[in-house]
Amino acid sequence: MSSQSLHFFTPSSTACPNITFPKPSLPAPNRRLAFASSPRTFSIRAVSESSDPNPAPPQVVVSDNGAGSRVVAADSSSIEVDKVTEAELKENGFRSSRRTKLVCTIGPATCGSEQLEALAVGGMNVARINMCHGTREWHKRVIERVRRLNEVKGYAVAIMMDTEGSEIHMGDLGGAPSAKAEDGEVWTFSVRAYDANRPERTITVNYDGFAEDVKVGDELLVDGGMVRFEVIEKFGPDVKCMCTDPGLLLPRANLTFWRDGSLVRERNAMLPTISSKDWLDIDFGLAESVDFIAVSFVKSAEVINHLKSYIAARSRDNDISVIAKIESIDSLKNLEEIIQASDGAMVARGDLGAQIPLEQVPAAQQRIVQVCRQLNKPVIVASQLLESMIEYPTPTRAEVADVSEAVRQRSDALMLSGESAMGQFPDKALTVLRSVSVRIEKWWRDGKHHEAMELPAVGSSFSDRISEEICTSAAKMANNLEVDALFVYTKTGHMASLLSRCRPDCPIFAFTTSTSVRRRLNLQWGLIPFRLGFSDDMENNLNRTFSLLKARGMIKSGDLVIAVSDMLQSIQVMNVP
Numbered sequence: 001m002s003s004q005s006l007h008f009f010t011p012s013s014t015a016c017p018n019i020t021f022p023k024p025s026l027p028a029p030n031r032r033l034a035f036a037s038s039p040r041t042f043s044i045r046a047v048s049e050s051s052d053p054n055p056a057p058p059q060v061v062v063s064d065n066g067a068g069s070r071v072v073a074a075d076s077s078s079i080e081v082d083k084v085t086e087a088e089l090k091e092n093g094f095r096s097s098r099r100t101k102l103v104c105t106i107g108p109a110t111c112g113s114e115q116l117e118a119l120a121v122g123g124m125n126v127a128r129i130n131m132c133h134g135t136r137e138w139h140k141r142v143i144e145r146v147r148r149l150n151e152v153k154g155y156a157v158a159i160m161m162d163t164e165g166s167e168i169h170m171g172d173l174g175g176a177p178s179a180k181a182e183d184g185e186v187w188t189f190s191v192r193a194y195d196a197n198r199p200e201r202t203i204t205v206n207y208d209g210f211a212e213d214v215k216v217g218d219e220l221l222v223d224g225g226m227v228r229f230e231v232i233e234k235f236g237p238d239v240k241c242m243c244t245d246p247g248l249l250l251p252r253a254n255l256t257f258w259r260d261g262s263l264v265r266e267r268n269a270m271l272p273t274i275s276s277k278d279w280l281d282i283d284f285g286l287a288e289s290v291d292f293i294a295v296s297f298v299k300s301a302e303v304i305n306h307l308k309s310y311i312a313a314r315s316r317d318n319d320i321s322v323i324a325k326i327e328s329i330d331s332l333k334n335l336e337e338i339i340q341a342s343d344g345a346m347v348a349r350g351d352l353g354a355q356i357p358l359e360q361v362p363a364a365q366q367r368i369v370q371v372c373r374q375l376n377k378p379v380i381v382a383s384q385l386l387e388s389m390i391e392y393p394t395p396t397r398a399e400v401a402d403v404s405e406a407v408r409q410r411s412d413a414l415m416l417s418g419e420s421a422m423g424q425f426p427d428k429a430l431t432v433l434r435s436v437s438v439r440i441e442k443w444w445r446d447g448k449h450h451e452a453m454e455l456p457a458v459g460s461s462f463s464d465r466i467s468e469e470i471c472t473s474a475a476k477m478a479n480n481l482e483v484d485a486l487f488v489y490t491k492t493g494h495m496a497s498l499l500s501r502c503r504p505d506c507p508i509f510a511f512t513t514s515t516s517v518r519r520r521l522n523l524q525w526g527l528i529p530f531r532l533g534f535s536d537d538m539e540n541n542l543n544r545t546f547s548l549l550k551a552r553g554m555i556k557s558g559d560l561v562i563a564v565s566d567m568l569q570s571i572q573v574m575n576v577p
């Protein structure tokens, strides 16, 4: 193997990053720890010294996110990658593999196993369940189906649970799929609970303070303006409103009210970000080991910190990522600190467009995407990307332009909402996201549009700073040398995210020992996550990876690769033997 490498080493062994000193009781009796020390590098390996004719597979001690050590079998015969990626790499090669990740909201149109599988085959990286709708039992069944598809059929779809949040929304329309509001009609919005006998043109509202907070003359927006009413009379718990912009009312549609051109933020602004119902949903998400929890209507970093410590206290491996949904005025005001506290963010344009004037949404999107990139957090652009495809098999040109813009901004992921949850063409919508992403990414690479974005340092320790410099340099080398792929060996996924942040021209093969890290890497731009047991011996890791990937036809002799790892701070450039 022709290999050239560049090593970085820290002055003392204690400062050497990411080396786990196992607890004395950990190694199995037939193993001893070998401390291999050279003038330049320092590493610890677990070495089998058994004379047993049928020895147990060698094990390496890995640290998982700082949450204590555990032992992972380094089964040398296996490497796990999802079958969709494998097929895509084999058919189209590295260069044209998709870098932008795709999130699909699962609803009645896509909750069956066959429909879920069609989405997985179509490139769904993350399945989102929205706790605003459906029952916990319904969501549980969806999670089970996705997990089963992953296990049995070899997909690697991650699960995102999205909280309802304390938004004000309409009730269920008594089972009707929708109701039409016509111009000039008077409808009653009420906090009363009706049984079967809900009067005609009456809408229930989930927020008890509704009648007190609104005033005659206020404008009431359903779903951010899809239907508009004017408040004409208040009568106890009932608020009479006249329809000024007709349209379709959908069950549980979001409600906002505006006074003199501004969003009204009365007591409704004091509602908790995470309601009691949300906490129960979060417990459900923890019990089901979802991969991401998206928090609706985040106002400050405090709530994110609170949720993260709640998760840390309850989830053994602390392996659930918290995504802040940016969809309110306060979330824009406190954007940097919220994103800093979170593991990622969503540009939730649906509600955002109901809280700020629509013409301000594109600039907000651009800013959120940019701040996420700078702070090294994945970002999802969501809502109405292909809204017309809920009803039609082809998108509008404007929608294609919108998707292109999100890809051009180099957001990590795009999301489908109603298009996949209840639309008539979920698979076609996913195909549009996929093909537009691939096309725009190629245009970007071919045109050498590398942006001049300054990526500030994100780490605080010296060792973190070294990792960042390694990734920045490796990504730059990869572009200049036109390598075929970057390889990163990462235990927590952090080093992989640092490479992804650089948005290099080639795909990034991210090898990780943990299944849950692998699933979470699914949300990040350009990463192709593999699960692989590996050791601290990079030479050995590389040789094994090459032979495993070659055996599966995923790389070939002569391919040019740059490898980095968070165990040994080095950059290696080599041709696959």
Ligand SMILES: Nc1ncnc2c1ncn2[C@@H]1O[C@H](COP(=O)(O)OP(=O)(O)O)[C@@H](O)[C@H]1O
Binding pocket: 105, 106, 107, 108, 130, 132, 133, 134, 250, 252, 253, 350, 417, 418, 419, 421, 422
């Ligand atoms: N679990 C579900 N059960 C029934 N309908 C759903 C479900 N999830 C989503 N939907 C439908 O898909 C639409 C779009 O989903 P989404 O954008 O996530 O929700 P919302 O419109 O409430 O913001 C919803 O308005 C709802 O009609």
Ligand SMILES: C=C(OP(=O)(O)O)C(=O)O
Binding pocket: 130, 132, 162, 296, 325, 327, 347, 348, 349, 350, 351, 352, 382, 383, 417
């Ligand atoms: C994604 C969003 O949130 P939800 O669909 O839960 O309202 C949004 O508002 O854009």
Ligand SMILES: [K+]
Binding pocket: 130, 131, 132, 162, 163, 164, 165, 296
């Ligand atoms: K939600």
Ligand SMILES: [Mg+2]
Binding pocket: 296, 327, 348, 350, 351, 352
């Ligand atoms: Mg929302």
